[in-house]
Amino acid sequence: LKVTFVQQDGVEKTIEGLEPGQSLMEVGRNNGVDGILGDCGGSCACATCHVYIEPEWQAAVGAPDEVETATLDMAGDVLKPNSRLCCQIALRPELDGLRMRVAPGM
Ligand code: FES
Numbered sequence: 001l002k003v004t005f006v007q008q009d010g011v012e013k014t015i016e017g018l019e020p021g022q023s024l025m026e027v028g029r030n031n032g033v034d035g036i037l038g039d040c041g042g043s044c045a046c047a048t049c050h051v052y053i054e055p056e057w058q059a060a061v062g063a064p065d066e067v068e069t070a071t072l073d074m075a076g077d078v079l080k081p082n083s084r085l086c087c088q089i090a091l092r093p094e095l096d097g098l099r100m101r102v103a104p105g106m
Contacts, residue, residue, distance in 0.1 A: 004099045006101045024087070026038070043087075054098075
């Protein structure tokens, strides 16, 4: 499976050969994507894994749950309708090719 992160500086990082099950935060952090910090280790408490899902992928990715929505509020002004915390998205076959933009840091 592969996913693409578009960094704040416009650089696109495509990571291929991924196995299902890992979180997109882990994928980003393990592959040196700028701006994916994952400070809380993926427990949905820090919002340093904030991404914007590209519109064509929003339906496949789905909406955040209540806990994630509450944490996303920490993002404040940079929150958008397509915001997600990528530690809460597990890679699965339907997401092969997913594109997302890294949100500005807090
Ligand atoms: Fe902390 Fe995602 S890594 S909320």
